[in-house]
Amino acid sequence: xxxxxxxxxxxxxxxxxxxxxxxxxxxxxxxxxxxxxxxxxxxxxxxxxxxxxxxxxxxxxxxxxxxxxxxxxxxxxxxxxxxxxxxxxxxxxxxxxxxxxxxxxxxxxxxxxxxxxxxxxxxxxxxxxxxxxxxxxxxxxxxxxxxxxxxxxxxxxxxxxxxxxxxxxxxxxxxxxxxxxxxxxxxxxxxxxxxxxxxxxxxxxxxxxxxxxxxxxxxxxxxxxxxxxxxxxxxxxxxxxxxxxxxxxxxxxxxxxxxxxxxxxxxxxxxxxxxxxxxxxxxxxxxxxxxxxxxxxxxxxxxxxxxxxxxxxxxxxxxxxxxxxxxxxxxxxxxxxxxxxxxxxxxxxxxxxxxxxxx
Amino acid sequence: xxxxxxxxxxxxxxxxxxxxxxxxxxxxxxxxxxxxxxxxxxxxxxxxxxxxxxxxxxxxxxxxxxxxxxxxxxxxxxxxxxxxxxxxxxxxxxxxxxxxxxxxxxxxxxxxxxxxxxxxxx
Amino acid sequence: xxxxxxxxxxxxxxxxxxxxxxxxxxxxxxxxxxxxxxxxxxxxxxxxxxxxxxxxxxxxxxxxxxxxxxxxxxxxxxxxxxxxxxxxxxxxxxxxxxxxxxxxxxxxxxxxxxxxxxxx
Numbered sequence: 001x002x003x004x005x006x007x008x009x010x011x012x013x014x015x016x017x018x019x020x021x022x023x024x025x026x027x028x029x030x031x032x033x034x035x036x037x038x039x040x041x042x043x044x045x046x047x048x049x050x051x052x053x054x055x056x057x058x059x060x061x062x063x064x065x066x067x068x069x070x071x072x073x074x075x076x077x078x079x080x081x082x083x084x085x086x087x088x089x090x091x092x093x094x095x096x097x098x099x100x101x102x103x104x105x106x107x108x109x110x111x112x113x114x115x116x117x118x119x120x121x122x123x124x125x126x127x128x129x130x131x132x133x134x135x136x137x138x139x140x141x142x143x144x145x146x147x148x149x150x151x152x153x154x155x156x157x158x159x160x161x162x163x164x165x166x167x168x169x170x171x172x173x174x175x176x177x178x179x180x181x182x183x184x185x186x187x188x189x190x191x192x193x194x195x196x197x198x199x200x201x202x203x204x205x206x207x208x209x210x211x212x213x214x215x216x217x218x219x220x221x222x223x224x225x226x227x228x229x230x231x232x233x234x235x236x237x238x239x240x241x242x243x244x245x246x247x248x249x250x251x252x253x254x255x256x257x258x259x260x261x262x263x264x265x266x267x268x269x270x271x272x273x274x275x276x277x278x279x280x281x282x283x284x285x286x287x288x289x290x291x292x293x294x295x296x297x298x299x300x301x302x303x304x305x306x307x308x309x310x311x312x313x314x315x316x317x318x319x320x321x322x323x324x325x326x327x328x329x330x331x332x333x334x335x336x337x338x339x340x341x342x343x344x345x346x347x348x349x350x351x352x353x354x355x356x357x358x359x
Numbered sequence: 360x361x362x363x364x365x366x367x368x369x370x371x372x373x374x375x376x377x378x379x380x381x382x383x384x385x386x387x388x389x390x391x392x393x394x395x396x397x398x399x400x401x402x403x404x405x406x407x408x409x410x411x412x413x414x415x416x417x418x419x420x421x422x423x424x425x426x427x428x429x430x431x432x433x434x435x436x437x438x439x440x441x442x443x444x445x446x447x448x449x450x451x452x453x454x455x456x457x458x459x460x461x462x463x464x465x466x467x468x469x470x471x472x473x474x475x476x477x478x479x480x481x
Numbered sequence: 482x483x484x485x486x487x488x489x490x491x492x493x494x495x496x497x498x499x500x501x502x503x504x505x506x507x508x509x510x511x512x513x514x515x516x517x518x519x520x521x522x523x524x525x526x527x528x529x530x531x532x533x534x535x536x537x538x539x540x541x542x543x544x545x546x547x548x549x550x551x552x553x554x555x556x557x558x559x560x561x562x563x564x565x566x567x568x569x570x571x572x573x574x575x576x577x578x579x580x581x582x583x584x585x586x587x588x589x590x591x592x593x594x595x596x597x598x599x600x601x
Contacts, residue, residue, distance in 0.1 A: 034573070041580040045563075046589055046597055055413035058440050126366075129376045140388040149392075149440040157445070158390075181366045188362065211505050211552035228528060293523070293530065304523070306510045321508035321556075329552040358580055 001026050010039050014117045014344035017354035021347065025340060033335045035328060041358040048318040053079060053287055053309075056318065057152060063320065064356040065146050066109060067298045069102040071320075072151040077231060078294035078305045079153045082287050090277040091155035092233040096270040098142065098150060099232065099296075100263040104175070105134040106299035107260045110351050111186065114253060117344045118195045123185055130178035137171045140164060155280025165271050176264055183257050196250040200334040200346035203247055212330035213323050214301020215259065216350050219244045219251035226297035237269050249349040256351075286313045298323050300351045322356035387456040392439045394455045397432055397468075401451035404428045408443035408452060417443060433467040434459060484532045489543055492535055496546045499524050504531060506546075506553050511560040513592045518566050522546075537566065547572040555579075563590040 003024050010018035018039035024032035044063055048056045060075040061068045073095055080087060112127030135145045141160050142148035150158045160168065186192055202212065207220035217224055218241060225241035227234045242258045244251035287309030294305045301323030310316040327350045334346050378385065387393065397417075404423045409430075416436035421428035444452040487495050504524040512519040520543065522533040537543045545568050547554035554573045561568045562577045565588035581589070586596040 038578065038580045038582065041582075043589060043597075051413070054411075058413040058438060062438075122370075126370075132376075136388075139391055143388075143390050143392045143441070144439070147438075149438075181369075184362055208503075209505060209550075209552075211507075224528065226528075295530075302507075304508050306508075306521070306523075308512065317510070317512055319508070319510045325555065326508075326552070328555060 003031065007036075008343060008347075010036075012344070014113070014348055015352075015354075016113070017352075019352065019354045019357075021335075021343075023335075023340070023343065028339050028341075030335050030338055030340060030343065033332050035332065037354070037358060039358070040354050044359045045318055045320060049315060052313040053315055054153060054283075054313075056315070058149060060320070061147055061149060063322070063359055064353050066106045066353060067102060067300065067303075067356070068147045069098050069151065070296055070298045070303065072149070073099060073232070074294050074296040074303050074305050076151050076153045077296065078292055078307050079287065081294055082290060082292035082307055082309055083153075083283065083285070085154050085281050085283060087155055088278045088281060089233070089275045090159075091279050091281075093270050093274050094156045094158075094160060094279075095151060095232045096234060096237065097160065097267050097274075098138070098148065098156075100267045100270070101134055101138055101141075103263045103299045104260060104267075105131050105138070106351075107256045107263070108134065108179075110256060110299075110348075111182070111253070111260075114345070114348055115192075117348050118191070120191065123182060126178070126182045130175050130182070133171050133175045133178070137168055137175075140171075141168060152280060154283045155278070157279070159279055160271075160274070165274070169268070169271065172264060172267060179260060179264070183260075186253055186257055192253075193250065195342070195345055196253055196349070197246075197248060199249045199342050200338060200349055201246075201248045202330055202334055204245075206333060207247060207330060210330040210333055211326045212301075212350075213326045214298070214351075215252055215255040216301065216327050216330055218242060219255045220247035221245040226295045226302045229295065231294075231296060233270060233273075237266060237273070239266070249345055252349045286311065287315060300324060300353055300356070301326060320359055322353070322359065324350070324353045324357040327352070328357070389456070391456050392441050392454050393457040394459050395432065395434065395437055395439065395441075395444070396453045396455060397430060398451045398453070399430060401449050402430060403449045403451075404430070405448060407446055407448065411442050411446055413440060413442070414438045431467050433465075435465045484534060486534045489535055489537050489541070492533075492546065493544060493549065495533060496522070496549055499526075499531065499533070500550055502526065506550055506556070509553070509556045509560060511564045511566060511590075513564060513590065515592070518564060520560070520566070540567070542567045542569050544569055545571045562588075564588060565591060 003026050005024045008021040008023050009015055010020045020036035022034040022036055023030050048059055057072050057075055061072040063071050108127050108131035112124040115123035139145045141164055142150035142158050150156055202220050204221045207217050223241045223243045227239050242255050242262060244254050289311050291308050296303050304321040306319040307315055308317040331350050338346060406419045408417045409419045414436045416433045418431045441454045444454045504526045507523040507525045510521040518537050520535045524531040545557055547557055551572055554571050557568050557571050558575045558579045560566050562579055562581055588594055589597040
């Protein structure tokens with residue numbers, strides 16, 4: 001049988017961003033995949049060397065629009081580690097609230113996109129309707145919907161007062177009711193199962209060796225989540241990673257569906273335990289000579305940041321390894337052997353964020 | 360699918376989830392960051408906002424004691440982080456709720472909100 | 482987090498030993514130190530990190546570890562592209578066109594690159 005190579009992307013209905021996969025197929029079966037990336041590279045690591053370190057918070061936040069808060073959070077924690085700053089407890093809890101709200105809106109967005117990828121339009125709209133309320137909650141508590149700018153080095157800029165906390169709980173109760181209406185569809189619906197069960201299987205040992213992170217790794221049976229490191233206030237909130245064992249697209253959907261509910265519970269727990277106190281610690285001086293590493297859990301997996309200071313207001317080096325960068329080799333291993341019609345669903349199942357990938 | 364029926368019925372007979380846009384506009388939450396306004400009558404021209412602006416949207420021209428000193432604000436570079444409004448010692452910078460309306464040219468604002476330079480958007 | 486420092490000759494052996502201990506590459510960081518490059522490989526051992534530091538001269542060649550551990554190919558391509566570090570025999574070599582375009586400045590992250598020089 002002769003082989004044919006054709007491009008998947010960079011413009012494809014299922015991809016919100018530009019990435020090309022060069023697929024080599026035999027009949028309807030994919031035999032080889034090569035990624036072609038570089039459409040979204042913006043040189044953010046270089047730009048971070050030019051800016052004073054305080055301004056990089058706003059730069060890092062703009063790496064990606066979906067996980068913007070967690071990008072800002074990891075940069076702030078990285079600088080706090082480098083400069084030895086103690087963050088007040090209230091700020092740590094508020095950071096958890098906003099991180100988990102970001103995770104909720106990211107997972108709802110992804111569940112909607114998944115439904116859209118096999119043409120389930122009404123489910124897509126249901127998911128995004130629930131997401132809208134989460135974005136409203138973010139606007140109410142931080143001042144903006146997508147790029148919140150509420151995290152600064154040393155703490156946070158905005159407080160959630162008792163009245164806002166009450167409103168937030170009401171809004172989240174509404175979101176929970178909507179989630180409860182859509183999640184059973186993902187779990188039980190015949191069409192969704194037919195399109196996801198057994199598609200793009202990533203066995204347990206291979207998932208680890210290929211460097212997969214986040215829900216992609218946890219769907220293959222690894223209880224591996226950076227939130228277990230206990231950064232911000234996760235150590236005090238009692239956090240358990242969500243694990244599924246099948247390693248297929250369905251398992252990855254279930255991990256995200258269960259994480260959605262878990263995030264909802266974490267927000268409520270963090271609001272319940274919100275301690276009193278100041279919002280931010282004072283920052284003095286500039287980053288000293290030295291290195292620091294920070295790892296946080298984004299909706300898509302582990303975010304790794306490395307910084308090297310040199311005693312000036314500008315960093316010598318800032319390296320950001322985003323979760324999608326780590327998940328690409330796993331994606332390339334999942335695709336060979338699948339049908340062309342399943343490629344969109346499998347590509348989506350790692351939740352690719354190309355703006356993150358190329359920074 | 361029987362278990363979807365309650366949700367389907369709710370969607371069929373419930374109120375629409377979307378807003379009737381031109382007749383009903385979005386209600387911004389208190390403290391949301393939409394537009395920036397600089398009140399030059401209150402400004403002491405200390406230059407802090409220029410120094411801390413992450414996107415270099417604010418530029419000061421001239422020395423503080425110079426009678427022609429002015430501040431230019433470029434809303435197209437602004438990222439609405441409101442750090443300037445937070446740090447301004449004379450409270451001359453306000454952040455207002457509600458977003459700016461779409462524009463057909465890029466205007467940098469100078470004294471008394473008089474456009475300082477205009478640039479057509481191609 | 483104890484750090485392992487190796488010469489570039491022992492890199493392959495050390496990486497193989499780490500891989501046998503069920504570690505995997507988290508990422509690698511390249512640093513421009515004026516007269517030489519410093520490459521920091523970070524390995525995941527469970528939830529922990531194991532750093533591995535290699536110094537390599539500006540015109541010396543660094544053997545790729547992507548033949549031992551395929552996921553390293555992407556980050557090695559990135560380092561090669563951004564710093565001009567001579568990494569040889571990468572499993573998937575993008576020839577310096579992974580993230581950068583034809584008309585981008587070459588080796589943008591190097592400190593002495595006048596096209597992308599740091600301000601102030």
